[in-house]
Amino acid sequence: MTFRDFPAFDESSAPAAARAALTATRQRFGAVPAPVARYASSPALLLTALAGLDSFEKTTLTPLEREVLAMTMGRRNGCHFCLQLHTRLLSSLAADAKLVRALQNGDPLSDARLEALRCFVLALVEHSGDVPRAEWQRFREAGYTHEQALELVLGVGVYTMTTLANRLTETSE
Secondary structure, eight states, rough: SSSSSOOOTTTTOOOHHHHHHHHHHHHHHHHHOOOHHHHTTSSHHHHHHHHHHHHHTSSOHHHHHHHHHHHHHHHHOOOHHHHHHHHHHHHHTTTOHHHHHHHHHHHOSSSSSHHHHHHHHHHHTTTTTTHHHHHHHHHHHHHHHHHHHHHHHHHHHHHHHHHHHHHHOOOOO
């Protein structure tokens, strides 16, 4: 049940500054996803979220690694929409069902490299960027670079913004 009553805009009803972004989103995905329709209440948030997500997709991280971050942040921030969406995206990547379940539950991952990434993401958040030495060493020993560490900061920022916005706007579909 929603009580904040955020409107779900489309290209014709959105504030003028959000219309082009909604049109571009519909052209790219065939529809305007529920969160994006609600983000349009704030064109600034909408444009920043879309640009951030686009930038994160262009990092050196693999699609699977990006999904590990998205699921980790969605679970950590209690974004049920995110967990559902990224579970579907993991399926489209043919991700192992055990990996998906572990990410949904916040359990350790059997893939050591992906587990190092998941733990690094959690350490970034829990320690406000001041990742402890052991987590940093584990991350680096898993083969991740300085560039990828900073790309994960980008991902944490983008997914913090979107998960909190999804919860605030009560996006559940």
